[in-house]
Amino acid sequence: MADTSPGAARGPLATDAAVEEILGRLRLGGGRITTARRLVVESLLESPHHQTAEEISAQVQAKAPDVHISTVYRNLDELEKLGVISHVHLGHGPAVYHLSDEDHGHLVCSECGWVTEAPRQAFSALARALKGRFGFELDTQHFAVQGVCSHCGSSAGRPPA
Amino acid sequence: MADTSPGAARGPLATDAAVEEILGRLRLGGGRITTARRLVVESLLESPHHQTAEEISAQVQAKAPDVHISTVYRNLDELEKLGVISHVHLGHGPAVYHLSDEDHGHLVCSECGWVTEAPRQAFSALARALKGRFGFELDTQHFAVQGVCSHCGSSAGRPPA
DNA sequence: TAGGCTAATGCGAGCTGGATGCGATTGCGT
DNA sequence: ACGCAATCGCATCCAGCTCGCATTAGCCTA
Numbered sequence: 001m002a003d004t005s006p007g008a009a010r011g012p013l014a015t016d017a018a019v020e021e022i023l024g025r026l027r028l029g030g031g032r033i034t035t036a037r038r039l040v041v042e043s044l045l046e047s048p049h050h051q052t053a054e055e056i057s058a059q060v061q062a063k064a065p066d067v068h069i070s071t072v073y074r075n076l077d078e079l080e081k082l083g084v085i086s087h088v089h090l091g092h093g094p095a096v097y098h099l100s101d102e103d104h105g106h107l108v109c110s111e112c113g114w115v116t117e118a119p120r121q122a123f124s125a126l127a128r129a130l131k132g133r134f135g136f137e138l139d140t141q142h143f144a145v146q147g148v149c150s151h152c153g154s155s156a157g158r159p160p161a
Numbered sequence: 162m163a164d165t166s167p168g169a170a171r172g173p174l175a176t177d178a179a180v181e182e183i184l185g186r187l188r189l190g191g192g193r194i195t196t197a198r199r200l201v202v203e204s205l206l207e208s209p210h211h212q213t214a215e216e217i218s219a220q221v222q223a224k225a226p227d228v229h230i231s232t233v234y235r236n237l238d239e240l241e242k243l244g245v246i247s248h249v250h251l252g253h254g255p256a257v258y259h260l261s262d263e264d265h266g267h268l269v270c271s272e273c274g275w276v277t278e279a280p281r282q283a284f285s286a287l288a289r290a291l292k293g294r295f296g297f298e299l300d301t302q303h304f305a306v307q308g309v310c311s312h313c314g315s316s317a318g319r320p321p322a
Numbered sequence: 323t324a325g326g327c328t329a330a331t332g333c334g335a336g337c338t339g340g341a342t343g344c345g346a347t348t349g350c351g352t
Numbered sequence: 353a354c355g356c357a358a359t360c361g362c363a364t365c366c367a368g369c370t371c372g373c374a375t376t377a378g379c380c381t382a
Contacts, residue, residue, distance in 0.1 A: 032349050032358055053339080068361050073340065075359095091250055091303070094339055107297045116295055126287040134277055135311025136268045142252075142307035150296025193329055193378045214369080229332050235368065236330095255368060324382090331376065337369085337374065352353100 015045045022084055038069045040075045044085060050096035085140040105143030111152040176206045183245055197228045201236045211257035247302040266304030272313040
């Protein structure tokens with residue numbers, strides 16, 4: 001699957017280059033480049049949404065069935081230490097992983113589970129306020145708040161799925 | 162809630178009345194009043210801080226050793242359905258439970274784990290902004306954000322990744 | 323005060339998400 | 353091509369919580 005077809009928002013070409021760039025960072029840090037790592041990074045770059053470790057694992061195993069989920073966890077951990085990705089706990093379920101350069105917060109609907117992404121600037125005023133009043137440095141990378149999305153809020157009574 | 166004791170933070174007297182009031186609400190909903198339930202409610206009212214289910218369980222078992230932790234979970238669930246308490250996931254660890262009338266958000270330090278409580282009004286501007294821009298109804302009860310507290314931020318230099 | 327209905331409990335098994343120890347494998351500098 | 357150690361695959365463990373089921377005990381009625 002090394003096609004270079006033009007098209008989507010984050011096309012395979014850009015993805016390909018980004019994968020190499022990230023793997024290069026891994027190598028610079030003394031790390032080694034393995035199939036598992038390449039696939040994990042690819043999965044992170046290709047998916048339009050944030051993914052859980054299990055979803056990433058499934059994507060990786062679709063191409064390399066031998067890759068164990070614990071390896072995925074370790075690689076995600078490694079990538080996080082490198083600063084390439086971040087993970088967020090969206091309330092109850094498993095954590096989701098996303099690229100660090102997508103600087104945004106997460107609005108999680110507690111009724112349907114839908115996640116809205118809000119740009120960093122939406123929280124800049126809050127960040128300033130918290131810094132001033134509590135000396136608290138808000139981490140927008142891990143920003144996730146609960147609430148009710150516009151959909152569930154308007155049609156009050158819509159059962160989740 | 163009727164404050165029977167003037168001045169005091171939350172004295173034993175007020176706690177006692179509050180316990181009865183909450184148990185009364187349980188009874189009105191068709192529920193029964195058991196030792197386990199009374200102790201769970203007492204624990205929630207008496208503790209100055211938010212508690213995990215395990216901490217509550219420990220408090221309850223100090224007075225009634227037979228109460229199983231699963232019973233504590235079930236009672237906490239029941240109380241949450243009643244709207245008496247809420248639970249929040251503060252990042253990695255277990256969830257913490259607190260009374261619903263303590264309307265505040267939680268600032269969790271990702272380095273030392275310290276939890277700062279910030280009053281609801283600190284987030285009112287954000288709530289308005291999210292409502293206006295995304296139609297998202299922020300739930301301040303479950304509000305918990307990650308960041309670095311003033312202590313960790315000032316004492317040691319965290320290199321920006 | 324007794325009796326009966328059934329909510330609630332105690333207990334343990336089980337589940338999910340994730341961490342860890344260890345021998346085998348494999349990237350990669352030389 | 354070789355050798356070292358970073359990384360992997362696997363099994364196993366752990367925390368936090370949930371569930372099924374037999375038993376206990378609130379609450380209501382008489």
